[in-house]
Amino acid sequence: MTPAPEEALPLLKERLATVADLDAASGVLSWDRQTYMPGGGVAGRAEQLATLNRLSHEMLTSGETARLLDAAGEPEPETDAEALVRLARREHDRAVKLPSSLVAEISRSTTLAEPAWQRARADSDYAVLAPHLEKILDLQREAAEHLGYEDHPYEALLDRYEPGARKARLEVMFDELKQGTAGMIRTVANHAGEDREAPLHGTFDERKQEEFGKVVASAFGYDWDRGRQDRAAHPFCINFGGSGDVRITTRFDPGWLSPALFATLHETGHALYEQGIDPTYSRTPISGGASLGVHESQSRLWENIVGRSRSFWTHFYPRLRKIFPDALGSTDLEAFHRAVNAARPSEIRVEADELTYNLHVALRFELEVALVEGSLSVADLPEAWNAKMEEHLGLTPKGDARGVLQDVHWAMGVFGYFPTYTIGTVLSVQLFDAALEAHPEIPGEMERGEFGTLLGWLRENVHRHGKKYEPDDLVERATGRPPEAGPYLRYLGDKFGELYGMP
Numbered sequence: 468m469t470p471a472p473e474e475a476l477p478l479l480k481e482r483l484a485t486v487a488d489l490d491a492a493s494g495v496l497s498w499d500r501q502t503y504m505p506g507g508g509v510a511g512r513a514e515q516l517a518t519l520n521r522l523s524h525e526m527l528t529s530g531e532t533a534r535l536l537d538a539a540g541e542p543e544p545e546t547d548a549e550a551l552v553r554l555a556r557r558e559h560d561r562a563v564k565l566p567s568s569l570v571a572e573i574s575r576s577t578t579l580a581e582p583a584w585q586r587a588r589a590d591s592d593y594a595v596l597a598p599h600l601e602k603i604l605d606l607q608r609e610a611a612e613h614l615g616y617e618d619h620p621y622e623a624l625l626d627r628y629e630p631g632a633r634k635a636r637l638e639v640m641f642d643e644l645k646q647g648t649a650g651m652i653r654t655v656a657n658h659a660g661e662d663r664e665a666p667l668h669g670t671f672d673e674r675k676q677e678e679f680g681k682v683v684a685s686a687f688g689y690d691w692d693r694g695r696q697d698r699a700a701h702p703f704c705i706n707f708g709g710s711g712d713v714r715i716t717t718r719f720d721p722g723w724l725s726p727a728l729f730a731t732l733h734e735t736g737h738a739l740y741e742q743g744i745d746p747t748y749s750r751t752p753i754s755g756g757a758s759l760g761v762h763e764s765q766s767r768l769w770e771n772i773v774g775r776s777r778s779f780w781t782h783f784y785p786r787l788r789k790i791f792p793d794a795l796g797s798t799d800l801e802a803f804h805r806a807v808n809a810a811r812p813s814e815i816r817v818e819a820d821e822l823t824y825n826l827h828v829a830l831r832f833e834l835e836v837a838l839v840e841g842s843l844s845v846a847d848l849p850e851a852w853n854a855k856m857e858e859h860l861g862l863t864p865k866g867d868a869r870g871v872l873q874d875v876h877w878a879m880g881v882f883g884y885f886p887t888y889t890i891g892t893v894l895s896v897q898l899f900d901a902a903l904e905a906h907p908e909i910p911g912e913m914e915r916g917e918f919g920t921l922l923g924w925l926r927e928n929v930h931r932h933g934k935k936y937e938p939d940d941l942v943e944r945a946t947g948r949p950p951e952a953g954p955y956l957r958y959l960g961d962k963f964g965e966l967y968g969m970p
Contacts, residue, residue: 469534469537469538470535470538471538472538472539472540472542474538475535475538475539475540476539476542476548476551476552478535479532479535479536479538479539479551479552479555480551480751482526482531482532482535483527483532483551483555483750483751483752484750484751485526486523486526486527487708487749487750487751487754488708488750489519489522489523489526490519490523490708491707491708492519493516493519493520493523494705494706494707494708495707496512496515496516496519497516497705498705498714500512500578500581501581501699501700501701501703501716502697502698502699502716503697506582509578509579509582510579512578513574513575513578513579514575516574516575516578517571517572517574517575517578518571520570520571520573520574521567521568521570521571521574524562524565524567524570524571525567527558527559527562528559528562528563528567532555532559533559533563536552536555536556536559539552540552547747547748547753547935550752550753550934550935550936551751551752551753554752554753554934555752557630557752558752561614561627564613564614564615565610565613565614566613569606569609569610569613572606573603573606573607573610573880576599576602576603576606576880577603577878577879577880579599580596580599580600580602580603580878580879580880581875581878581879583595583596583599583878584596584599584872584875584878585700587867587872588700588868588872588873589868590868591866591867591868591869591872592867593848593849593867593871593872596872596878597845597846599878600845600848600877600878601845603877603878603880604838604839604845604877604882606880607624607839607880607882608620608839608841610623610624611623611624611839614626618633618634618635619634619836619840620839620840621634621835621836621839621840621882621883622634624839624882624883625637625883625886626883627883628758628759628760628881628883628884628887629758629759629760629883629886629887629890629938630758630937630938631937631938631939632760632886632890634836637832637886640889640890640893640952641825641828641829641832641889643952643956644825644829644889644893644952644955644956645825645826645829647952647956647959648822648823648825648826648956648959651822651959651960651963651964651967651969652810652812652822652823654967654969655810655811655822655963655967656811656812658811658967659811663805663806663809664806664809665806666794666795666798666802666803666806667723667724667725667806667807668722668723668724669722669724669791669793669794669795670721670722670791670793670794671720671721671722671723671724671791671794672721672791673719673721673727675790675791676719676724676727676728677696677717677719677727678790679728679786679787679790680696680717680727680728680731680732681696681731682786683731683732683735683774683783684696684715684731684732684735684738686916686917686918687732687735687736687739687769687773687918687922688739688918688919688922689715689735689738689739689742690742693710693711693712693713693742694712694713694714694715694738694742695714695715696714696715696716696717696731697714697715697716698716698717698718698719699716699717699718700718700875701718701874701875702715702716702717702718702730702731702733702734702817703715703716703734704716704734704737704738704741704766706738706741706755708749708750708754709744709746709748709749709750709754710741710742710743710744710745710746710749710754711746711749713738713741713742714738715731715734715735715737715738716734717730717731717734718730724791724794725807725818726817726818728774729770729774730817732769732770732773732774733766733767733769733770734766735766735769736765736766736767736768736769736770737762737765737766739765739769739922739925739930740756740762740765740925740929740930741755741756742930743922743925743926743929743930743931744930744931744932744933745931745932745933748933748934748935752934753933753934753935754933754934755933755934756933756934757929757932757933757934757935757936757937757938757941758887758890758938759884759887759890759891760886760887760890760891760894760938761891761894761929761938761941761942762887762891763887763888763890763891763892763894763895764890764891764892764894764895764898764929765891765895765925765929765930766891767888767891767892767895768895768898768899768925771821771892771895772895772896772899772958773913773918773921774807775807775808775821776910776913777800777804778910778911778913778914779913780800780803780804780807781800781913781914782913782914782915782916783916784800784803784804788803805966808820808821808962808963808966810822810823810963810966810967811823812826812860812861812862813860813862814856814862814864814865814869814870814873815869815873816828816831816873816874817873821892821959821962821963822959822963823860824888824889824892825889825892826859826860827859827860828885828886828888828889829859829889830852830855830856830859830860831874831885832885832886832889833855834848834851834852834855835877835882835883835885837851838882839882848871849867849870849871852864852870852871853870853871856870890950892955893950893951893952893954893955894942894950895955896954896955896957896958897942897946897948897950897951897954897955898925898928898929898942898945898946899921900946900954901924901928901945901946901947902921902924902925902928905924906920906921906924908920909921928944928945929941929945938950
């Protein structure tokens with residue numbers, strides 16, 4: 468007997484909560500694998516994750532879930548019930564297209580590939596990762612065919628992270644950014660002989676770096692009662708089914724201040740989003756960010772617009788200088804501000820400045836489109852990577868560890884994810900501008916180490932909604948405009964115009 472809509476909705480919600488619990492358990496095992504698990508546990512962990520992901524997939528795609536979705540009908544528009552049913556239908560409709568065996572095999576293969584990537588990067592030996600990547604790419608192509616697409620198989624994979632995004636629209640965005648920054652990058656290149664970054668290199672005790680990062684994360688608003696920070700080869704933020712347990716990781720370099728500092732700020736931005744989502748959405752499809760692009764807007768906002776601003780360092784630099792007097796004692800605020808905003812083409816995406824960052828993302832977007840469509844082979848990827856680096860950034864990496872092996876994403880089976888970094892970077896300025904328009908006092912508060920007004924605006928206009936609204940709709944609600952690159956290009960022009968004396 469088919470239940471009435473008012474009866475079906477609670478039953479559907481209960482069933483989806485079980486799916487969320489399975490996914491959260493999988494997340495805990497994944498977090499442990501990347502932080503504390505001994506190397507000998509990789510094979511067993513691969514099977515455990517494959518089992519959990521298969522069970523979650525089977526429950527989501529079951530006839531009972533389909534029956535409850537049908538019975539739930541069409542709830543009142545713009546209500547939580549409507550969002551839950553809409554998002555659950557999207558997840559169910561996508562999941563039923565993927566065989567459980569394929570879901571399990573993707574999970575198993577990527578779990579085995581990630582430690583292989585770590586070994587490959589440590590030894591700068593692409594051959595260690597290549598066979599894993601071959602298998603993962605075959606599985607992703609198979610998934611794309613099952614999922615279906617209108618114009619290009621890449622879009623089937625992209626849609627998992629950025630609902631509704633299209634390859635052609637991304638190409639337009641990247642072209643606009645390349646053209647809009649080309650002149651600025653040429654001007655910055657004329658300062659190549661300057662060593663603006665020198666203050667960031669020296670001797671920086673890891674424990675003291677960690678303590679300072681935690682001070683900043685706390686000031687931003689990160690709730691340590693609902694989170695923790697650990698170490699990982701590639702920093703990440705993860706939550707387990709809701710806003711009550713949101714963890715971040717970072718990595719440290721005792722000779723270089725930037726990696727841990729800005730990774731901590733970046734991952735804290737992600738964590739603030741997750742901790743700010745309405746807790747009633749926990750264990751439902753509404754929990755989580757509206758898209759990976761919107762999520763990235765939060766990490767890039769706190770890392771760059773806040774964390775590299777003069778206002779921020781007016782407050783925090785005296786404290787940092789006191790912590791590291793030997794390394795920073797002779798560096799004044801302005802020199803340090805120039806150091807954290809030094810711009811130049813570089814090999815590593817996560818270490819790139821704001822001006823050149825999106826060229827790194829464009830490179831990856833172009834390569835993974837070619838991989839998915841089959842016009843580029845896994846065997847030829849390192850050579851193609853180096854050619855793209857020369858094309859976009861005018862340099863060739865010193866070995867594959869600093870080139871094709873620098874990111875973990877493809878070993879994780881994450882194809883279609885990289886463009887979200889640029890989408891988020893562009894959106895970060897649009898959202899910050901809207902917050903500033905509503906609260907012109909924000910820069911002054913930042914100079915005092917106060918971030919409550921900014922976080923409050925983001926919580927009200929972005930965070931609390933979770934996935935309730937579609938990404939473009941959420942941005943337009945928050946800013947009054949659809950997503951656009953103009954504000955970001957103006958921000959770059961103003962900032963680097965001052966730093967590098969551009970007209």
